[in-house]
Amino acid sequence: MGLDLAYSVEQQELARSVDGLCRRCGTGAGFTDSEPLPQKYWSGLADLGVLALGTADGGGGSLEIAAAMEQLGAHGAPGPLVGTFVAGALLDPSEMEPIAEGRQLASVGQPPLMPWAAAAEVFIELSSEGAWLCEPATAPEPVETTAGEPWGRAELQRLRHLGDGISAAALGEAAAAAYLASAAGHLVDIASQYAKDRVQFNRPIATFQAISHPLASCSVSVTASRIMAREAASAIDNRDPDAPAAAARARLSAVASATAAAYQAHQTFGAIGFTIEGPVAHVSLRIRQLSLQPLPQAAARTRVLQGLGV
């Protein structure tokens, strides 16, 4: 069988379910000024089996995760998504069960500043040196974040080594890449629509190439990033030795294209883009947040070089 860049029927069905859940829960701008993680939405993801994807018990693999994350990214949906998938690849089934069921949250990152630490029950330190199940020495100090997520500063004590974490990090990077590419695609879409609707100097601003060319450029890189994320997910599922490097490439590409798309969306929308209730701000903040996970970008760059034998 030759190349096939489309999701399977089952994966498309999963994607539709996630999209439907996000629509029912009203994801979007409302997410930022309500509770950080609406229970209906998070338990809805658990009910769909999304939070268990990639685990031995949950079934599904990286491509299913990518399919779900593309939908979540298109909605700018919140939550410790990347951390959950990384945890699923590292923890024992019994440890993962409450997380997969949406009853506990996982904080995965590099201490001291940990994503979702102020609301999490499970802590995993993930670095280029490996992964460890941890517990905070004291209750994490809550840190207010720009995207409204309850991060925290914590001193972590390592409880158990969870291996080198390479595969889990790759899964997290592919998941983040899928989300980022899709969030960026959403921003390019709404910015393009706005450029068609907004009239200044008696013409839609989309007719100015200063507006349309950057959006077109963003569209190219976003499209590439989305396919690279799928390629990386496929490589992980196929246990391809190049998978960690592919995931790192996809993640770096997605960060670059999403950051550029966020910037261009702000530039196109002008002041509206800076309003909390507007269509851009909450997505651009989530893009910034996801661009930091699951590992620092420097680690991804190193991984790409390793893939090249450097």
Added chain:
Amino acid sequence: MEFDWAEEDVSYRSELQAFLQDELPGRWEGATAVLGSAENAEYSRRFAGLLADEGWLTPHWPAEWGGTGATPWMLAVLGEELWSRGEPRGPQYMNVNWIGPSIMAHGTAEQCERYLPPIAAGDVIWCQGFSEPEAGTDLASLRTRAVPDGDHYVVNGSKIWTSYGDIADHCYLLVRTDPGAERHHGISVLLMDMDSPGLEVRPIPGMVGEHSFTELFLSDVRVPAANRLGPENEGWAVVREALSFERVGAPRWARAAYVLDETLQWARELGRVIEESTVEAVGRAKAACEAARMLCYRVIDERARDLPPSPHANVARVAMVQAERLTADACAALQGNEIMRYGSSSDLQTRKSLAAGVAAGTYEVQLNLVARRHLGLPKS
């Protein structure tokens, strides 16, 4: 040609720095905050009063209105020192740099007497009523209408993205007084009191720090005809001249350079490992700040020689936006996850850099002006 500061400028800077050292001990906690935040507005009012007492609020104004004969280079020193400390003048910046000078140039004796002393004393906040929902970059398509009625104008319409609208005492308001006139004609400037009946101010929560925009709704607001600044229907020329007073605008590069230095210092103090790509990002940002500084100096040099405004100001503005953005990239690379901490220097710099290409004229419009005026390229 001389790239060293004159002795008098060096002394001016030293005296100013000593004053600021006393008044803003250590790192002023608002130094990296976003200009114009509501919580800083009251501080700014007090601080502007102190500056006024020392002759540093309006040193470039004529002596008649409290000036001290400062040269354009001294004014540049003042701008650099204050912006690099986060611009503790806050909203007063606008008053002293273009609203006051505009009133001086076009105001009646009564208007000057009424409006200039409070500005010179640092005791008043102005906002600008320019943009409208359908008139942003295309400001000349503004529709807020002012109809003469006896010795008043009756104003109806709305303004949007007005900074300080909720705390301002007065508004420098652009209105259309001749709806039949083409675009740039038929516009007038009114100096409106913000407690005028019929004026409603609504905040618009924004993501650029605590800085909220406001929207102004004007329903039969009566503004005395005596509050019109300059001739009726010729407001466009008045406001264009007003904005050219400061020519290159705020020295944003100075603030970006300060944030870059502070963030680098933060990384050093924490013993953070600074990887090679981050070093490159910091180098690029530093170079961009220096480029913007030099391009701003070229504009100040023109002003010091009494030359008319030129496209050099557009070139400098473009360079400042680039410096803001590259500084944001460098700070984000230095701070890593800390960029998500609300109020961290990389967080604030990123949000500021996003606004830099939109506020006070978009980046694209500045590039158009550089293409046309600086390179002589034709208009599309």
